[in-house]
Amino acid sequence: MMAIVFRSQATHLRAGEITATRVNCNSLTFIITITVYTNTKNTTVLFGGDQDVLNFGDGSKSVFVPETPNTLRPDLDPDGSVATASFTISHTYSGFGTYVISYREPNRNEGVLNMDASVNTTFYLETVVTVDPFLGCNNTPKLLVPPIDHACPGVAWTHNPGAFDPDGDSLSYSMEVPFSDRKTQVINYKNPNDPKFYNNFGNANENGNGPPTFSINPISGTITWDSPGAVGEYNIAFHIIEWRKKGTEWFPMGYVRRDMQILVDDCKNQRPDLIVPKDTCVVAGTVLKATIYGTDPDKDPVKIEAFSEIFNFPPALSPAKYTPVPGVNDFVPSVPPAETKFEWQTECIHVKDQPYQVVFKVTDKPKEGPRLVTFKTWLVKVVGPAPDWTNATLNLSNRTTDLEWAPYFCQNAEKMQVWRKVDGNPFVPDNCQTGMPDYLGYELIDVVDIKDANNVPITKYRDTNNGKGLAPGAKYCYRLVAVFPLPKGGESYVSLDTCVGPIKANVPIITHVTVEKTDMTTGQNRISWRSPFEVDKTQFPPPYRYDVYRTVGFASGRGTDSVKISPVGFSDTTIVDTPINTEENVYNYGVTCYASNGGLVGSSAHASSVRLDAKSQVKKIELNWSAFVPWSNQIQTVPNKHLIYRGPEGATEADLVLIDSVDVLNSGFIYLDQGQWDGKGLNDNDVYCYRVMTRGGYGNPKIAQPLLNFSQIMCAQPGDTIPPCKLEPPIRSTVEYKDCDDYFQQFCDRNTFSNTLIWNRPEDSDCRNDVRSYNIYYTNKRGGEYTLLANTKDTTYTDTKNLRSFARCYKIAAVDRSGNEGELSEEMCIDNCPYYELPNVFTPNGDKYNETFSAFSTRNIPCGEEGGCPIPDELKLKCARFVEQVEFKVFNRWGQEVYTYDSSIGDNTASIYIDWNGKDAGGKELATGVYYYVAKVKFLTVDPQDQIQNFKGWVHLIR
Incomplete structure (x- = not known):
């Protein structure tokens, strides 16, 4: 009884998070670490204990975290009331999937203001990891800045977790409500800027001219509270979400939930400040130097700290440095401003699509009272240098171009993009402008490897225009962009133009x-x-x-x-x-x-011809136009603008009037009509008709330009905010594989799948006329979270996207001309017909027949003299299908385990057939006899409750 009472008053958990690191990309084993920050004032309770549970999120047995000693953190609180502790364990997952790793421990520290009864509230953390072979190897983000900070009433407070992703994935941030258990919010949570914590709420910000605010920057992760009110302790939670780019799409890979604490003290200290450089880009191979300054309005001493993954690189990867690196009590005068010197010898290995985030923290040291901090973030993007041309030769006989460039400086790049444009462009990229801008009008004609199979740089390319030859009369210019491998990714600066021609005009x-x-x-x-x-x-x-x-x-x-x-x-x-x-x-x-x-x-x-398209928006109409022509419609000569003509409904070409022009060299073939040309705006009830005149040229002084060409007339009506009707009746599929006896012949050894969906247009004429397209959403399990799959104007769609089987659920919503999305349809699921059967006899006697105990399959079917390898119908019916993972154990007649197998571990990874050779776990041949087995089989199904099935039986081993 005393232990229980003591535990209920264990006011010790302040903050923390869980991180997971994959051992290697060929293993499903993760190193999972729980890091917590504890209260040591008036309590001796340690992190961990017999009620403190770590759940791996895969249905396996949870583990209890043992009691772990604290390490005091005087840098976070000089009075010794803050400590930290951690627990690390490895865990192997049985297969691919998304797993919620969670930790729950009683209790939070006493006296947290923005929730009820914190001393009786369970402390809960969770982290989500994704194991997906399509998306590649993955580790959770890492956080470098501790989650404990001090604040003063009336003084704006900031914090940044100093997060980075070791795989190079992009991070975003969202504020969340602290949890006491999975999907369970703490009782009566209030945001720190809730009016209950203020006496002068309407003027409680730092400037005294408005209400307090509390927010997180979704890109940088900086949290700002402007400014605190009541003295006390506050807890907040936020997610660090990782995103991976695959092709042109972004996929969520999981998140780390951090629970942190803000200690608002009764103080009159003013916060220190930082002066950091402007965000910048640096070419790989060059040295980046900068000076960071720290000041304090009270002229108190300060110390400057820096947090970033770039300081943690091993020596071989050329880490960044900053000096001086302060210790816990290393404060320096703030007058003149304290200085920190930053230096980084960048290398090609540092190139990344997303900028590196360098978080600077300045802490003051007042004569009395708590220390305050200020965070500022500096973004540094390392980019690949522009490729260098060496030669471009026009072959007049077949109208082709031979291009040559120098071996690319960064040989860790993966691909070289080759771009082409008629008439060229003098464009020079800005400091942080990488890749090929869309609006320049260059066409991507090919992507080649940086190196060949023998690791020799590739430096040549012949442009044949897909075998058609280049257009006579035209001048052609080329540019290069180097592309770096994912997941870090990144594109180089675009090269300068190299041009050939004009090509001889010996045809029309x-x-x-x-x-x-x-x-x-x-x-x-x-x-x-x-x-x-x-x-x-x-x-x-x-x-x-x-x-x-x-x-x-x-x-x-x-x-x-x-x-x-x-x-x-x-x-x-x-x-x-x-x-x-x-x-x-x-x-x-x-x-x-x-x-x-x-x-x-x-x-x-x-x-x-020029094709014009009009898209309705609220109070606006967006125009887009295009043409497939041998000249360029984005020329350098003046005038180079395209002209926009407009008229009322029913207008002919003669009725349209010129309303505006578009500089297509800077904005591309797009125009947004908001009625700005006459100041009247667009009327929702009116139809407007448009026509566009393009200006182009061959870049050939012998062919006069601009070449003027008109589009067709296109009419549209400004959009609204009312969503379209819900789809009725529900969507359906062309085939639903539920009767396995009818379809069994189609599934043995199948590895490609597709689902074709069909739905009807709305029957009501108004609804039908309002619909312009359909958004298709999917999830891989019934009742799961839906993700946008595609948008189509048709009423049928064939899904082949990353399908490992037929198992998938769908919902569809109509989209109107204004881009409003209607209500999602009812859920429609397509399921597999899974099957697994094991034999009851095998003969591992060396005669090469029935040598292993294996699930029924169509593998290794012997071919007759006439060939063709006919598959018996019995095997077609019994073959293992839609099986994701198998755990198998064998026992002798005395109940002793003699053999075990797991298809997710070791050399057997992904083999669901078992293929037991009749030997025990030590490799010794077992005697002839009857053995008993238990097989736990995980199927691919849309219903989670149907995924796991247990098989028990016996097998006669005959030698």
């Missing part, structure tokens, strides 16, 4: 595909071209005759979908194509030329 040069009239049945396009003005006129004498070919779509074609437009008169270099559907279709054209002697001169490159 198409110059215009402009929409003259927008209509579904009587539309008109005007096509114009230049004659082959650099052709050998002796071989191909004028006058010339032309054939013009048309294809629907942006891409060129000369097959059954190509239409010849005729006739074209001798020496004519323009034609109007009508009647066609210019309202709904984009068309592309090519011109073929014949000399007067009948000889084929050649064909032009193909060019499409």
Whole structure:
């Protein structure tokens, strides 16, 4: 009884977190560490004990954390009331998945103001880890700054956890409510800036001119409380969330929940301040130097500390340094300002897509009262240098370009992007502008390896324009960007331009595909071209005759979908194509030329009409346009702006008026109409019609520019905020594999899967007209958290994204023209038909037949003389399918365990068939006889309760 009473008054847990480090990428073992900060004032209770439970989140047995001695932390509280302790253990997970690691211990320290009865409130921590072979190896973020800080009433307080991700993943931060157990908030939690903690709430910020605020910066992780009120202790919690980029998508990898404590003391101290450099980027291989200054308005001594992963790199990875590095009581005068010198010899291995976060902390030392701190964050991004060109040669015979560059400086880069543009651009990137900006108009034509299989640098590339040759008449310019491997990622600065051409104009040069009239049945396009003005006129004498070919779509074609437009008169270099559907279709054209002697001169490159699209937004309409042309519509010569024309509903080309222009060199092919040109704004009930005029050129002084081409007319209505209707009836699938007897032949050894979804458009006409697309969401378990999978305008969708089986649940929501999303549909789940069966006899006698005790499968089927390896129907029916993991134990007739197997451990990883050879755990052959087994099988299913099944049986081992 006394022990229980003592424990209930164990006012000792202030703050903490859990971190997990994967032993290596070929193992499912993690090193899990719980770090806590304890109260040592008026209590001797230690961290850990017989009620203190660590749960690994995978259904395995929890462990009790043993009592662990404290280590006092005078740097966090000079009076000795703060200590720290930790516990570390390894744990091996049975398979892939997302696991919530949690720790629960009674109790928090007494007297926390912003929750009820903290002394009787359980202290709870959790961390989420993801083990996914698609996303790669993963470790949780690490936190460098302790979670205990002091504050004074009326003085703004800041804190930064100094978090970084060892894998190079991106981090974000969110404020959370402290927990007392899983999914259980502490009782009556209040934010630290709640009015109950203030006498003058309306003017309680540091400047005395507004209410107090409390927030976390979701990017930097800096927490700001401006400013504290009542004296006492406050607890807060926040998540450090890690994100991994795979291709163009970001995936959440888990989070660390930190529970921390703020000690607000009765003091009149003013907080110290820091002067840090502006955020910067540095080229790998150069030295970055900076000076950080610390000041104090009370002229108290200060010390400056720095926290970042870059200080913790091993010597081989060239860590950053700062001097002086202060000890617990190393304070220096703040007048003149205290100085800290920073220096970092950066290397290629430091290149990363996200900047490094360097957290500086300045602490003052007043004559009396608590010490105050200020945090400031400096972002440093290490980027790869721009690649260097050595040569670019134009091959006139086949209109190709041979490109050469110097071996890239950073040989740890993975790929080299090759970009191309007609007419080039004098662009020079800013200090922190990496990669190729979208708005410059360069086209990514290929991505090549930095090194070949023999580790030799790759430095050459031939541009054939996908075998079609480069467009005659055009000048081409190229740039390079080096790409570094994920998960750290990163792109180099873009190289300078290297240019070739203009290419000889010895075939027709198409110059215009402009929409003259927008209509579904009587539309008109005007096509114009230049004659082959650099052709050998002796071989191909004028006058010339032309054939013009048309294809629907942006891409060129000369097959059954190509239409010849005729006739074209001798020496004519323009034609109007009508009647066609210019309202709904984009068309592309090519011109073929014949000399007067009948000889084929050649064909032009193909060019499409300009296609305009309009997207409704609230009180706005966004315009986007594009064209597939051999010239550039982002030229350097003036004028280079595209023109925007607008008119009312039903307007023709002649009715539209010029309202604005777009500098496409800086903003790309996009325009947002908010009615700004006349100041009247857009009316929600009106329809507006638009047309865009592009300006382009070949970069060839012999071809006049700008080349002017109009888009079709596109009409739209400003958007609203009302979401569209919910989808009814529910979505369905083309196939649901529930009757395994009907479909068993399809699943043996299958490794690719897809689910096809079908749904109906809303029956109500208003709902139907309001829907523009559908968002499809998925989860891998019934009732799980849904993630956006895709957006489509169709009413069918085939899901092949990272499917390991058919098991997946879906919901769909309609999206209207304003981007509003409707209510999610009812959940529709597709499940597997899992199966697992073991035989009852095997003969490990060396005759190469039935040598192992294995689950039924279609592996190693013997082929007959005629080949074909026919699979017996019995095996098709019994083959193991949709099995994720197997644990297997064998016992002799006296109940002694003689053999054990786990498909997630060692060399057997991912083998779910067991393949026991009849030997015991020590490798000794077991005698003939009957043995008993227990198999725990984990299936891939959408229902978690159906995942684990236990099999018990016997097997006769015969030698």
